[in-house]
Amino acid sequence: MSGRPSASRRTVLRGAALTPVAALGLTACGPDDTGAGPARPTEPVDLGAESEVPEGGAKLYRDHNVVVSRDANGALKAYSTICTHGRCPINKLEGTRLICPCHGSEFDATTGQVTRSPASVPLEELTIRAQGGKLVAGPDA
Numbered sequence: 001m002s003g004r005p006s007a008s009r010r011t012v013l014r015g016a017a018l019t020p021v022a023a024l025g026l027t028a029c030g031p032d033d034t035g036a037g038p039a040r041p042t043e044p045v046d047l048g049a050e051s052e053v054p055e056g057g058a059k060l061y062r063d064h065n066v067v068v069s070r071d072a073n074g075a076l077k078a079y080s081t082i083c084t085h086g087r088c089p090i091n092k093l094e095g096t097r098l099i100c101p102c103h104g105s106e107f108d109a110t111t112g113q114v115t116r117s118p119a120s121v122p123l124e125e126l127t128i129r130a131q132g133g134k135l136v137a138g139p140d141a
Helices: 009-029
Strands: 045-049 057-061 066-070 076-080 092-094 097-099 106-108 114-116 128-131 134-137
Touching: 045 066, 057 092, 066 134, 076 128
Parallel strands: none
Antiparallel strands: 045 134, 057 066, 066 076, 092 097, 097 106, 106 114, 128 134
16 A cells, blocks of 8 residues: 555546536637638628728727728728637627637727737738728738
8 A cells, every 4th residue: 555645436426517517618619620710811802881880999890800990181001800828719799899708808890909808919010991982801801
């Protein structure tokens, strides 16, 4: 018999019960496929009317994982809305604040900068173009 104490039945059962919970937690934080699609459009994407983006505000295009903002001078900027922390699609915009549903990271939709962790890397900027009153984002836009 060794000099180590043996684990009690309660300790063994507690460990067995917590193992699936720990695995689920690690899976949720992992960088694997979230179903979010690509972080950026792979071809030019028609987002709709330019007039939908308010001056000094932003509009979230969930179907394309894009947010477009317009500053006070009318200049447009676009960013991917795939969170740089967990690769989750960001689905909430409050004013110009983007909020990731997975871990609570927040980003400024006008700059792409992180305003609340756990994310530490800004959103990826995308090319945006207004043509004939329509917005087009992505490569060759």
